[in-house]
Amino acid sequence: MQIESLIKTSLQSALREIYNVEEQVIALQPTKKDFEGFYTFVTFPYTKSLRKPPVEIGNALGQYLVEHSGVVSNFNVVQGFLNLSIAESAWIEALNALALNPDFGFAPANGQSVMVEFSSPNTNKPLHLGHLRNNFLGDSVSRILKANGFNVSKTCLVNDRGIHICKSMLAYAKLGNGETPESSGLKGDHLIGKYYVLFDKEYKQQIETLVAEGMSKEEAEKKAPWILEAQQLLLKWEQGDAETLALWKQMNEWVYAGFNDTYQKIGVSFDKTYYESKTYLLGKDAVDEGLAKGIFYKKPDNSVWIDLTAEGLDEKLVLRGDGTSVYMTQDLGTTDLKFSDFHSNKSIWVVGNEQDYHFQVLFAILKRLGRTYADGCYHLSYGMVDLPSGKMKSREGTVVDADELVAEVTAAAAEEGNSKGKIEDFSEAEKQRLFSMLGLGALKYYLLKVDPQKRMMFNPAESVELHGHTGPFIQYTHARTRSVLRKAVQMGVDWAKPATAVPLANSEREVIFTLTQFPERIADAGRNYSPALISQYAYELAKAYNTFYAEVSILQEPDAEAQHARLLLSQAVADGIQKAMGLLGIEVPERM
RNA sequence: GGCCCCAUAGCUCAGUUGGAUAGAGCAACAGAUUUCUAAUCUGUCGGUCUUUGGUUCGAGUCCAAAUGGGGUCACCA
Numbered sequence: 001m002q003i004e005s006l007i008k009t010s011l012q013s014a015l016r017e018i019y020n021v022e023e024q025v026i027a028l029q030p031t032k033k034d035f036e037g038f039y040t041f042v043t044f045p046y047t048k049s050l051r052k053p054p055v056e057i058g059n060a061l062g063q064y065l066v067e068h069s070g071v072v073s074n075f076n077v078v079q080g081f082l083n084l085s086i087a088e089s090a091w092i093e094a095l096n097a098l099a100l101n102p103d104f105g106f107a108p109a110n111g112q113s114v115m116v117e118f119s120s121p122n123t124n125k126p127l128h129l130g131h132l133r134n135n136f137l138g139d140s141v142s143r144i145l146k147a148n149g150f151n152v153s154k155t156c157l158v159n160d161r162g163i164h165i166c167k168s169m170l171a172y173a174k175l176g177n178g179e180t181p182e183s184s185g186l187k188g189d190h191l192i193g194k195y196y197v198l199f200d201k202e203y204k205q206q207i208e209t210l211v212a213e214g215m216s217k218e219e220a221e222k223k224a225p226w227i228l229e230a231q232q233l234l235l236k237w238e239q240g241d242a243e244t245l246a247l248w249k250q251m252n253e254w255v256y257a258g259f260n261d262t263y264q265k266i267g268v269s270f271d272k273t274y275y276e277s278k279t280y281l282l283g284k285d286a287v288d289e290g291l292a293k294g295i296f297y298k299k300p301d302n303s304v305w306i307d308l309t310a311e312g313l314d315e316k317l318v319l320r321g322d323g324t325s326v327y328m329t330q331d332l333g334t335t336d337l338k339f340s341d342f343h344s345n346k347s348i349w350v351v352g353n354e355q356d357y358h359f360q361v362l363f364a365i366l367k368r369l370g371r372t373y374a375d376g377c378y379h380l381s382y383g384m385v386d387l388p389s390g391k392m393k394s395r396e397g398t399v400v401d402a403d404e405l406v407a408e409v410t411a412a413a414a415e416e417g418n419s420k421g422k423i424e425d426f427s428e429a430e431k432q433r434l435f436s437m438l439g440l441g442a443l444k445y446y447l448l449k450v451d452p453q454k455r456m457m458f459n460p461a462e463s464v465e466l467h468g469h470t471g472p473f474i475q476y477t478h479a480r481t482r483s484v485l486r487k488a489v490q491m492g493v494d495w496a497k498p499a500t501a502v503p504l505a506n507s508e509r510e511v512i513f514t515l516t517q518f519p520e521r522i523a524d525a526g527r528n529y530s531p532a533l534i535s536q537y538a539y540e541l542a543k544a545y546n547t548f549y550a551e552v553s554i555l556q557e558p559d560a561e562a563q564h565a566r567l568l569l570s571q572a573v574a575d576g577i578q579k580a581m582g583l584l585g586i587e588v589p590e591r592m
Numbered sequence: 593g594g595c596c597c598c599a600u601a602g603c604u605c606a607g608u609u610g611g612a613u614a615g616a617g618c619a620a621c622a623g624a625u626u627u628c629u630a631a632u633c634u635g636u637c638g639g640u641c642u643u644u645g646g647u648u649c650g651a652g653u654c655c656a657a658a659u660g661g662g663g664u665c666a667c668c669a
Contacts, residue, residue: 027609029608029611032612032613034612034613035612040611042611042612044611044649044650045649047649048649054649078612079611079612080611080612080650081611081612122669159669162669163668163669164668164669276669301667303667312595314594314595314665317666319667320667321667322667326666326667326669327669330669352663353596353597353663353664354662354663354664355663355664356596356663356664357595357596357663357664357665358664358669360596381597383597383598383663384663386662416631417631420629420631422629422631438631449605449606450604450606451605451606453598454597454598455597455598455662456604456605457603457604457605459603459604459618461618462603462604462617462618465617465618466631467617467618467631467632468616468617468618468631469604469605469606469616469617469618470617470631472631473617473631473632475631476629476631476632477631477632479629479631480628480629480631480632482629483628483629484628484629487628488628521608532605532606533608536606536607536616539606539616540616543616546632546633547633549629549632549633550630550632550633550634551633553628555627555628556627556628557628591629592629592631
């Protein structure tokens, strides 16, 4: 970090003194592997205004940097590319600065606060693979924003009411026979999910029967006995019918117990949970306000609309003719509520990209209503998770269940871990803890390494993979660094102090260079709300260290000062990996 | 059909905001362990960056169009 900023400042002076050019922002890029050097400055942009060949400019600037920057030891110019080599003393100084700073990479508090809403489960079925991508993204983005100095609040909006819940309730009332999680041995959310599936089965059956009797499919879908009964149940729920509410409450309790179990297992938590059953009536004030301000208008049937054609959107309904809410009404109300609860500067919704349009409209309305927070609203839109067999569809049973998946990856980690024979002294509990750490590490990393915006392919075999570009590879590298450091302690070496300048192997410089990038990468990930950038970084760091590890010896190094520097480097890598993986919500083991 | 997103190696993905000969992992093949954790490392193989045009010193990256894939256009959430 400081190397880079020193070069940039020095380049600014050089441009000023040699060419009388004032440059506000200097762009440096890492030098390509095939060339000598670590930082590259491109001189092409100056050839026109200075009327000088790029090589001449490069030579002049390079010469200046060697003489004045204090960190550039050498340079070469290829075409218009000025490649800079860095002095050993500068590398060591950079290493000392970052390795001995426990907060390295993290920004101090910036006085701003942000809410991150994610997970948003339905209470009629267990969490699945799609939820996992959502949860991991939301959790990781929260951690990344915190590392960028924000005060972060994690919220969850539970969809606990509506026709879909009534479907599970109806099937349970008809077929349940008083079954409970205890009596069935099923997790609460799975038990409820079972009845949701049973409802759908019976419903389809009824539609078929009606169609066979000559009814059209559309009509049959509306007139099938069970859908009518489910609608009745929803009506009763809204009227506050005691029996219905009791059943609803009972079933929700089971579901929440199941969810909590899953959340705990995957290491995700929330500061505040909102329930739609409590917020679904909100937003009518905002509608009145919009009408009073002339932003909304009424149609003859009393329904309320907003015309967003000026923003390139359409007309949108915000309240039904009978005065009841739609999705948008609720979201307006809930957003007001959240901002008044937290007084945040920003709010982020982690929601799938099928709702891109909804959020465009929501934000446009908030702006029209003059909400001061409207500019701080952001939809973190992510792509669907596909299976090799195609799309996941819950009704067709082609979903990958979250709990089962976690169990599978843990089992895969256990099989590999037990076969290595490195942890035979671990207790059963310690082993279990490690395998779950590794399994989850594999899964989280697999889902987070892909750019959130993109649709991704979930390949079950690859998700439990423990080698290559995976979470366990990085976890392994951490365990490796810790092992070296433990042995150094046993040898009585004290490395927790500044190292002195020693000759470095290129792989060593490469590791320090990667380490210095950390703060910038965290800032980048924060700006882009992208855990993928952090996962990429963690991988690069681990890879650089492993290359270094294979090339030079640490504990066998006879030169005490060289050994000191390498231990400090190992320490910095261990910390860096732990922090980077921590931003992904992935723990790293001491041994594996 | 309107609008939005995506298209890079056989497969899964990167590509640092427009820079050099486009990179990883997996798969395939060849090596490295009397040595600090081989869940590792080194190498080989693998590319018309979907197509066409434009912008400029320079385009995988920016603009336009076409093609293909997905989403969305509900008084569902």
